Amino acid sequence: MINDKNSQKIVDIIQNFARKHSLFVLAYGTGCGAIEIPPTMTSRYDAERFGIRGAATPRQADVLLITGYLTTKTVKRVIRVYEQMQDPKYVIGFGSCTINGGMYWDSYNTIKVLDRYLPVDIYINGCMPRPEAVIEGFIKLQKKIMEGRAEGAKHYKENLEWYRANQKKVLGPTTPHIQEYNW
Amino acid sequence: MEEKKAQILEKLQKVFPEISETKNDFPYNRVDLRIEKNKIPAILFYLKDEMGYKHLVHITCVDWLEEGKFEVIFIVWSPVDKIKVFVKTFLDRNNPVMDNVDMIWRQANTYERELREMFGIQFEGLVAPKEFILEDWDDMPPMRRDFDTEAYARKRFFARPGREDARDVRQTIAERTGEEIPDFAKKYSR
Amino acid sequence: MDFLIKTLGAIATIIVAFIVGMLYMGINRKITARVQNRVGPPVWQNYIDALKLVSKKTSVHHxxxxxxxxxxxxxxxxxTLxxxxxxxxQSWFPNLSYHGDLIFILYFMVLGSLGMALGAGQTGNPNAxxxxxRGLSQMVGFEIPWVMALVAMMIQYHxxxxxxxxxxxxxHGWLMFQNPLAFLAAILAMLGxxxxxxxxxxxxxxxxxxGPISEFGGKYLGLxxxxxxxxxxxxxxxxVDLFMGGASNIVVLLIETFTLYLIPMLYGLVSPRYRTEQAIRYFWGWPTVLGLAALVYSVVI
Structure with a gap:
């Protein structure tokens, strides 16, 4: 009865509905994009009406919002934060710096393509994207969740060795190596 | 203001005859002077203790690649005189070693760590952790002018497929559609 | 049979408390949003949050x-409920109310905070x-006027x-008019x-x-x-039971509890955050004075 395919489908629909309408966001404020988050959350654009609210720690968060360029020093912290989050989890890459390097394309210390190191579900382009674009991105993510296509975390688990190899290329010997963080 | 600046230089030159080059004809409250590197702690002590230049604004470095020199600049400020004094010194680019000054201002420690990491300047007797901003750095100090940051970035980081040439997007669009980029936009192109 | 009915009644009580409490918190979020000139989440947002948190995986072990x-x-x-x-x-929802008294409830109410303190302490997170x-010091702050208000009523009516x-x-009429000082002290303690x-x-x-919940996510946060x-x-x-004479039916209960709930909510909307020592100074100031006055009043009357 429980393992029946149809009942599983109904459970999935209910769970996806709940996940879609309640996104706890951990905004990892790197770069200039962090300044776009307060107007998105406060009275002018009010993302809370879509059920989007801030979470203070990775344990409580569903969405990791990476707002701008990542230096090699921060990417290590971001990977640790991502791996501390609990399933299901999603990543939003924010601004052209996370897509192709943006204006830091020739910098010696910032990574250029975020989806080589973390599984990105949605990219929001722009330099910087305005709060309207951010909300649009969140709504795209909600659609993906409802359709059951937002499976970045699953992809990360399945292709962990590929991601680890990419991370090792940038981070060298100090790449995080534990998958579960219980400390 | 002009007399004050001249007075300061005069007083310093009396105590430190090694001062080689001075400049005070700036339109704002700035005085420049150049001195050899082993006199730096002495002149900074003198400025702080005797003349009231209590505040260390900044320590920075300029890479004169063609002359083979590093120029280290200490900026100090006095809340009484309201004048900034730029103390400059030249280091040999192949052997950039100078004295540590963090016993005069403790915050100098941070600046010296930065210069050590970004330019490879060794401060003798500096006690600080090895890494400041760059973690596991194994190449030439990156702020030196002969460091090719683009080549390094290409070697180390992945590029988005189709964007390896890092070309201006407007150029690609213009070629595809046959339009011309207007003049005002050209100056923002790479 | 009697036992079965009682058990079902207890479960129903808990379910009603869950639904009403969540609804109040949803209304709180909505009113907060309206005060800040926002549209705000729908009032049922908290139910969705709880559902999502329960359906999240939890794999943290400290x-x-x-x-x-x-x-x-x-x-x-x-x-406590x-x-x-x-x-x-009425014979509805009597649960265990004939076995407990105020002193028992006073002790039982802090059990959760202490258990939480132990659990959060074990997570090893410095923020926790x-x-x-801070939480326990603040509790020491508001417990004093609260206990004074309760003791005043115990003395007054033996x-x-x-x-x-x-x-x-x-x-005799509502206690909030019989001993208004105790009521005021208790209301101020309720803010904390x-x-x-x-x-x-x-x-x-x-x-x-x-703070303490920083290492708890997923199902634990939902709980x-x-x-x-x-x-x-x-x-x-x-x-409501202590100061407003209890409610005769569920509608009156909802009206009275929501009116009381408006007090901490609206007071919170217009106040910035106190530091711990400011909060303790607040509670040990006028609320404690009011509590003492209530004690004196109950002895004298």
Missing amino acids: GVMQHLAPAFLMISSMG LFIPILRG AIGIT TTSISDLMAIQQQ MFRYSPFDIVGAPAELAS MMSSGSIFAFTKLTLY
Whole structure:
């Protein structure tokens, strides 16, 4: 009865509905994009009406919002934060710096393509994207969740060795190596 | 203001005859002077203790690649005189070693760590952790002018497929559609 | 048969408390949003949040106490609820209210906080440790006027039973008019009990990364949210029983509890956050003076 395919489908629909309408966001404020988050959350654009609210720690968060360029020093912290989050989890890459390097394309210390190191579900382009674009991105993510296509975390688990190899290329010997963080 | 600046230089030159080059004809409250590197702690002590230049604004470095020199600049400020004094010194680019000054201002420690990491300047007797901003750095100090940051970035980081040439997007669009980029936009192109 | 009905009644009480508490918190979020000139989330947003948190995976292990802490919270809030009479003069939802009295409830209410302190302490997160210190010090602050108000009423009517107090209020009128000083002290203590602004330093997200709950996510956070909503309803019902004579039916109960709930909510909307020592100074100031005056009044009368 429980393992029946149809009942599983109904459970999935209910769970996806709940996940879609309640996104706890951990905004990892790197770069200039962090300044776009307060107007998105406060009275002018009010993302809370879509059920989007801030979470203070990775344990409580569903969405990791990476707002701008990542230096090699921060990417290590971001990977640790991502791996501390609990399933299901999603990543939003924010601004052209996370897509192709943006204006830091020739910098010696910032990574250029975020989806080589973390599984990105949605990219929001722009330099910087305005709060309207951010909300649009969140709504795209909600659609993906409802359709059951937002499976970045699953992809990360399945292709962990590929991601680890990419991370090792940038981070060298100090790449995080534990998958579960219980400390 | 002009007399004050001249007075300061005069007083310093009396105590430190090694001062080689001075400049005070700036339109704002700035005085420049150049001195050899082993006199730096002495002149900074003198400025702080005797003349009231209590505040260390900044320590920075300029890479004169063609002359083979590093120029280290200490900026100090006095809340009484309201004048900034730029103390400059030249280091040999192949052997950039100078004295540590963090016993005069403790915050100098941070600046010296930065210069050590970004330019490879060794401060003798500096006690600080090895890494400041760059973690596991194994190449030439990156702020030196002969460091090719683009080549390094290409070697180390992945590029988005189709964007390896890092070309201006407007150029690609213009070629595809046959339009011309207007003049005002050209100056923002790479 | 009797036992079965009682069990079903207890479960129904808990479900009603959960639904009402969540609804109040949803209304709180909506009103907060409207005060800040926002549209705000729908009132049922908290139910969705709880559903999502329960459907999240939880794979964090710090030790046994960390797993028990949400259970402690839940036991404390549910147990307190069951020992409080929900409706007056009716055989519905009597639960265990004839076995407990005010002194028992005073002790039982803090059980959850202490269990939470143990659990959060074991997570090893420095933010959690700071949050616990602040939370427990703040509790020392508001417990004093709260206990004084209760003791004043116990002295005035020579009983510690909530049912007896409710019966007495039927004859003499509401206690909030019989001993207004005690009521005021208790209301001021309630501001701290709800941990809304200005007394929300315990779980301040910007300063402490949400304090004691910073290592709890997923199902545990869902449990904490549910127990928080049940506890909110419990406290409001206790206040209604003690000071407003209890409610004769569920509609009156909802009206009275919501009116009381408006006090900490609206006070919080217009107040910035107090530091711990400011909060303690607040509670040991006028609320304690009012509590002392209530004690004197109850002895004299």
